[in-house]
């Protein structure tokens with residue numbers, strides 16, 4: 001495995017996380033036009049699951065950095081002839097790609113890719129990890145609060161099927177913040193501390209709502225309709241009104257409007273849902289710079 005790969009937040013120390021975030025800030029504030037100083041920088045995007053934000057913000061980051069980008073259409077590739085993930089990625093390496101971004105429905109799919117030599121950037125593995133989503137979440141909090149130490153974060157909803165929940169728990173705890181989880185009890189994970197959203201809503205710095213992952217089999221037995229989910233577990237207007245002045249609302253999106261969050265709150269004053277997406281391009285630029293082995297901007 002290439003050491004500049006990014007597979008899971010588990011693999012990054014607190015210091016490495018801060019280096020990526022500081023690079024992302026420099027891309028925002030100083031080096032907007034910086035490009036990779038390589039003769040060729042061919043990046044393949046290989047998405048086996050639907051994606052809008054992760055896919056196209058990786059592509060935006062790649063194009064801004066001067067990469068040449070191939071979007072691999074899985075449905076038109078030899079994957080449909082039964083080719084394995086390993087053989088597909090080894091093929092991309094053999095034909096000259098320098099890095100590959102992968103999203104795949106299988107948890108820890110990258111374990112099969114030990115013998116791949118080009119950097120692999122994980123765009124989400126099943127219900128496992130989503131490191132670049134976590135980094136953009138961290139950047140959003142860092143820009144807001146100027147620190148990632150001592151923050152009080154609550155993550156709500158479908159924790160069980162979410163790769164965003166586990167990556168954020170891992171990273172925020174490593175950086176010295178408190179993360180707790182709320183939502184239906186059948187969607188909690190072992191070892192993840194549970195709270196009642198209504199008991200903590202007025203004291204948290206960040207409330208992060210998660211989408212119900214119906215494609216991963218999430219189903220609730222006690223819910224008759226979407227409004228009752230919003231009422232019981234979601235970010236309703238009544239809960240929003242109880243937030244501290246300085247608190248922010250986050251959601252990795254796509255949002256089920258009127259289910260996890262009241263539709264009028266998606267762009268409310270405290271919502272950072274769209275800024276999260278812009279921050280996603282910045283952290284992905286930093287992660288690609290790292291994948292190509294460039295430590296400084298000089």
Ligand code: NCD
Nearest residue numbers: 053054124133211252253254
């Ligand atoms: C998340 C994902 O794909 O895990 N979305 C994203 O990358 N922006 C969360 C989700 O799909 O609910």
